[in-house]
Structures are given as structure tokens and as C-alpha cells.
Amino acid sequence: MDVMSSSLQQQRVVVEQLRREAAIDRQTISESCAKMMKYITEHEQEDYLLTGFTSQKVNPFREKSSCTVL
Structure with missing residues (x-):
């Protein structure tokens, strides 16, 4: 009986x-x-993959300069 009630409960969960x-x-x-094309068109000026960065300092993916002491 316990297995039957468990199966019934599982079926109720599935139905819900x-x-x-x-x-x-x-x-x-x-x-x-x-809608997706409209969104892309409206926001393409903010997309750095399309427009690029205004300067290297703004680019978070730029190669970090290492400080070396000679």
C-alpha cells in the first residue's frame, strides 16, 4: 500500500x-x-563586440601590463 501511495503522490506532482x-x-x-532583432538593433551601439572600446583603459580584457624592475 505504501508503494501505491508513493506512486500516486509522484503522479500528482507530475500532473501539477x-x-x-x-x-x-x-x-x-x-x-x-x-523582438530579439528589435532589441539587438536598439542596443547595438552599446555592444563592445561590435563597436570596440573607446580606449584600452576601458577594456577589461586588455593584457595587464607587468611591472618589471631591471
Whole structure:
């Protein structure tokens, strides 16, 4: 009997998860792509991969200069 109630409880958990997933608002791929392209176009000036850095000091990925004493 214990195994049966455990299985029943697991099935209830699965059903609840499926209900939550079914309630999620869905969008078509074309809508999602259009929104993504709009976002990218609006923010492309802030994208350092496209525009580059204004100076090397601003670049967090620049090679660190090492201090050497001769």
C-alpha cells in the first residue's frame, strides 16, 4: 500500500508540473525573433563586440601590463 501511495503522490506532482507548463504564455518563433532583432538593433551601439572600446583603459580584457624592475 505504501508503494501505491508513493506512486500516486509522484503522479500528482507530475500532473501539477504539466499544468504549470501548460499555463505558460507561448509565443511564435516569428514573434520572438522579431523582438530579439528589435532589441539587438536598439542596443547595438552599446555592444563592445561590435563597436570596440573607446580606449584600452576601458577594456577589461586588455593584457595587464607587468611591472618589471631591471
